[in-house]
Amino acid sequence: MTYDAATTRYDTMEYRRVGKSGLKLPALSLGLWHNFGSIDPLDNQRKILRRAFDLGVTCFDMANNYGPEPGAAERNFGRIFKADFKPYRDELILTSKAGYTMWPGPYGDWASRKSIIASADQSLQRTGLDYFDIFYTHRADPETPVEETALALDQLVHQGKALYVGISNYDPEQTRAITAIFKDLKTPYIVSQNRYNMFDRTPEESGLFKTLTEEGQGAVVFSPLAQGLLTGRYLNGIPEDSRAKRGISNHLHVADVEAKLGKIKALNAVAERRGQSLADMSLAWDLRKQPVASVIVGVSKVSQLEDNVNALQKLDFTDEDLAAIDKILKD
Numbered sequence: 001m002t003y004d005a006a007t008t009r010y011d012t013m014e015y016r017r018v019g020k021s022g023l024k025l026p027a028l029s030l031g032l033w034h035n036f037g038s039i040d041p042l043d044n045q046r047k048i049l050r051r052a053f054d055l056g057v058t059c060f061d062m063a064n065n066y067g068p069e070p071g072a073a074e075r076n077f078g079r080i081f082k083a084d085f086k087p088y089r090d091e092l093i094l095t096s097k098a099g100y101t102m103w104p105g106p107y108g109d110w111a112s113r114k115s116i117i118a119s120a121d122q123s124l125q126r127t128g129l130d131y132f133d134i135f136y137t138h139r140a141d142p143e144t145p146v147e148e149t150a151l152a153l154d155q156l157v158h159q160g161k162a163l164y165v166g167i168s169n170y171d172p173e174q175t176r177a178i179t180a181i182f183k184d185l186k187t188p189y190i191v192s193q194n195r196y197n198m199f200d201r202t203p204e205e206s207g208l209f210k211t212l213t214e215e216g217q218g219a220v221v222f223s224p225l226a227q228g229l230l231t232g233r234y235l236n237g238i239p240e241d242s243r244a245k246r247g248i249s250n251h252l253h254v255a256d257v258e259a260k261l262g263k264i265k266a267l268n269a270v271a272e273r274r275g276q277s278l279a280d281m282s283l284a285w286d287l288r289k290q291p292v293a294s295v296i297v298g299v300s301k302v303s304q305l306e307d308n309v310n311a312l313q314k315l316d317f318t319d320e321d322l323a324a325i326d327k328i329l330k331d
Helices: 042-054 072-091 113-127 146-158 172-185 208-215 254-274 278-287 302-313 319-330
Strands: 015-017 024-026 028-031 059-061 093-098 132-137 162-168 189-195 218-222 292-297
Touching: 015 292, 024 028, 024 292, 028 042, 028 302, 042 072, 042 302, 072 113, 093 113, 113 132, 113 146, 132 146, 132 189, 146 162, 146 172, 162 172, 172 189, 172 208, 189 208, 208 218, 254 278, 254 319, 278 292, 278 302
Parallel strands: 028 059, 028 292, 059 093, 093 132, 132 162, 162 189, 189 218, 218 292
Antiparallel strands: 015 024
16 A cells, blocks of 8 residues: 655654754654564554654664564664655664674674674665665774774765765763864764663763754663653553563563652653653653653554644643652652
8 A cells, every 4th residue: 555644744743852963853753673573563663654654753773683583673764765655765763783783793782894884885785775864883892992983974975875874872971072073073963862761861960962962963862761761651650561560571570660650650740740751751761861862662552653743732841840850750
């Protein structure tokens, strides 16, 4: 069935400039980390991607290792892109990354020139794209000189394989080091991608957001709902079918949920006073902070995506709201 994008797709979405660059991203981006692998129904993936674009979500975030198995998310996206989204290529921001283990041997990991260039080529082949709008190094490599990583990303731009480049999971010191090299090279480096939510405020507490703002880069943040903690899913205990109970998440365990239940309920009370769900407030809270340009959401069904986009209806916070949230998180 032919896909015709909704004519209203740009009516309500908010678009934010990425740092001092000319690029704008939707306030919410769609991440393909989960639910787009080989074990997930392709028809459901297609419904989610179509609905996302119809709602103005123009950025789809991938990585070489997203699956399961590694490469599956890019491969599935490529099939759907060819069938549905090729006519809309110039309206999309498609991103991928290299840096986590992808193939056997010494070259399928980390951030050497060899690994980054090979991985980018493989990702383009899997997706069927001519270029990525943003290509990231997925994590700082402790053994590869930062100049080598920066030059590899710069090469992708000169080869026409990426329009912009970014870094992911870099701390402030690592960020300053690679930024200096990109400046000398005049590489279109514009963004850093990091985990950020109410329970993990590392980017603001470490000074990363301050560094990005000073240097003119933007931030894209992921895991805004803390693997489901900042939704209504755990308000009344730990469901048997939850990630925590089933032990399928590296970042969420039963003990974590139990330790935070009191705070989750208190945060939910603040959200209710604001007339929002806890999830909506959590997304809005992420978007309150400079230099955040976009928040990546992950969903398993269309209704979750629609609920997330609903958060954009109330992004403002009063001083009292923020003080109440800070008190809950610090207690």
